[in-house]
Amino acid sequence: MKTVKIIGVPEHFNLPWHLAIDEGAFEDRGIKLSWTDIPEGTGKMCELLNQKETDLAIILTEGIVKSITEGNQVKIIQEYIASPLLWGIHVDANSTYKSLNELKGTTAAISRFGSGSHLMAYVQAKQMGWETEKLKFNLVNNLDGAIESLTTAKADYFMWERFTTKPLVDSGIFRHLGNCPTPWPCFVLVGTDEFLSENMTLVKHIQEIINTYTTEFKQIPRIDATLANKYHQKLEDIQDWLHITEWSQKQLPETMLLKVQDTLKELDLIDKSIPVSKILN
Known part of the structure; x- marks a missing residue:
């Protein structure tokens, strides 16, 4: 059983991961996926990725793009949430x-x-x-x-x-x-360069599992009530959130990545844009 460390915010976006872990979907493929909640958010997750204290992360697009341009050895594996935050x-x-x-x-x-x-x-x-x-x-x-x-x-x-x-x-x-x-898709799945270079087949298994769960997520019976109870939300608020949120099963479009970099550069938040090949896996 291969242990893989993954981090993300303790928010409703990430329930598909917890369902897949609880139902043993990763263990069925020989993967022990160890999830850690990071309430501090993207800035802290960038630090943990940089320090190689995690293998994977579900992280905000703009935050990780800025971090990668600053030298963080991480790649975007795929888009996770296609809609804006x-x-x-x-x-x-x-x-x-x-x-x-x-x-x-x-x-x-x-x-x-x-x-x-x-x-x-x-x-x-x-x-x-x-x-x-x-x-x-x-x-x-x-x-x-x-x-x-x-x-x-x-x-x-x-x-x-x-x-x-x-x-x-x-x-x-x-x-x-x-x-x-956000003017772009909000969350992406990322991994450290070291982990990705050594575990590409395993990463494909993880993608297949989570993409199956996110494709079917909104069709789960009473998923709105489950989310409302777990994350202490009003049912009508969760229903509004589900209506505007779209999960993704594909790579972040290059045009969107260029838009993120252009915006960050225009705001003087990054010094320079870097080639797409250095950001996307």
Whole structure:
């Protein structure tokens, strides 16, 4: 039995992996897939990949592309979620901010530099016509850190996946001011170069299994109720999320990868674009 380490965020996007593990789909192929939740998100996952503390990851597209251009020895194996990620923009429930325009010049809470919450703050600022070089950040590590940061006014707003943060809005901790969808497919499956070079057949088995699960995922009876219960969401919110979310079973299109790099370069978040062949497996 070959042990393979994989990491991802503890969010509803990744339930197909947990179902496949629980049902023994990987073990049937001689693979012990060891999953670890990383609540800190993409910035932390990039570090773990760089340190070779994991073999695979389900990670945000823009975050891993930036990391690869900076020398992280990782390749994108395939697109995992084909649809955009809907980033909710949140303030403390007792904050005086009533519109996105009022956030100009304020401080954003981010989990880590190079994380989605960091990179998407630039995308959002550009869309609003703000000067991105004047953005200010407060490092908060994870969702609990963001709550503490906003409630103590160390930061003014926080961007995180809309549906993951919805319970905090419903409970009166955050107030939701708006959304910023990613301009590209949001999650990809990646692996370290070392692992991929030594285990290509095994990786193909893993792809076949997860792609079977994601193809059939929305057809699972009462999957909306399962998701709502497991991730502490309202049923109607999960139904809305399922409606806008599409899993993928193919490689990330080269045109989309070029768009990600062009956007990051335009925002001065990467120094240069690199050939597609150095990013895609």
